[in-house]
Amino acid sequence: MFNKIDLPYAYDALEPYIDKETINIHYNKHLQTYVTNLNKILEGHEDFTNGKSLGRILSDTESIPEGIRQGVINQGGGVFNHNLYFSVLSPTPKKAPEGELLDEINKTFGNLENLKTEISNAAIGQFGSGYGFLVKDKDGKLSVTSVLNQNNPLSNGFIPILCIDVWEHAYYLKYQNLRADYVKNIWNVIDWGKVEGLYMNFSI
Ligand SMILES: [Fe+2]
Numbered sequence: 001m002f003n004k005i006d007l008p009y010a011y012d013a014l015e016p017y018i019d020k021e022t023i024n025i026h027y028n029k030h031l032q033t034y035v036t037n038l039n040k041i042l043e044g045h046e047d048f049t050n051g052k053s054l055g056r057i058l059s060d061t062e063s064i065p066e067g068i069r070q071g072v073i074n075q076g077g078g079v080f081n082h083n084l085y086f087s088v089l090s091p092t093p094k095k096a097p098e099g100e101l102l103d104e105i106n107k108t109f110g111n112l113e114n115l116k117t118e119i120s121n122a123a124i125g126q127f128g129s130g131y132g133f134l135v136k137d138k139d140g141k142l143s144v145t146s147v148l149n150q151n152n153p154l155s156n157g158f159i160p161i162l163c164i165d166v167w168e169h170a171y172y173l174k175y176q177n178l179r180a181d182y183v184k185n186i187w188n189v190i191d192w193g194k195v196e197g198l199y200m201n202f203s204i
Pocket residue numbers: 026030082165167169170
């Protein structure tokens with residue numbers, strides 16, 4: 001059984017940048033639906049899941065039984081991506097990265113502002129529903145990417161350490177069609193301490 005993370009803040013804690021009702025519906029309805037659907041699809045496939053983490057499953061999609069493969073990619077991606085999304089947000093965020101992550105950002109993007117612009121552009125420019133991601137490769141090298149729907153960079157060999165959900169359900173109640181305003185504001189609640197932790201320690 002896979003599950004959603006425990007939300008590490010109150011529903012209204014990210015206001016005014018993300019409103020209480022959006023967090024409530026996003027976490028309790030949208031994410032919960034992905035969790036319910038994923039567990040339902042995987043019923044009877046315990047020989048396949050066999051204690052594997054969701055990240056491990058999504059990093060090797062060819063190994064997923066063909067009859068449930070696309071369902072696991074969609075619903076499993078929905079669980080993984082949302083768990084990452086909610087976990088890197090905070091009402092008391094660390095405003096900038098330090099240490100090895102900062103060094104790598106400066107090396108790859110010049111500075112933090114350039115990186116934020118690049119992720120923002122990837123997220124805003126994603127046609128239709130999807131995410132903007134900051135990912136690392138197996139050597140720790142950073143890159144920015146976007147994905148459609150609930151696809152996941154793990155399936156292409158990258159480890160995601162930050163994502164911005166740009167499905168309309170992530171922002172429509174407060175921002176309506178103004179995706180760029182939502183993306184601009186979300187940087188106020190992205191916790192670079194969490195991203196640092198994932199950069200240094202996250203493995204599937
Ligand atoms: Fe979402």
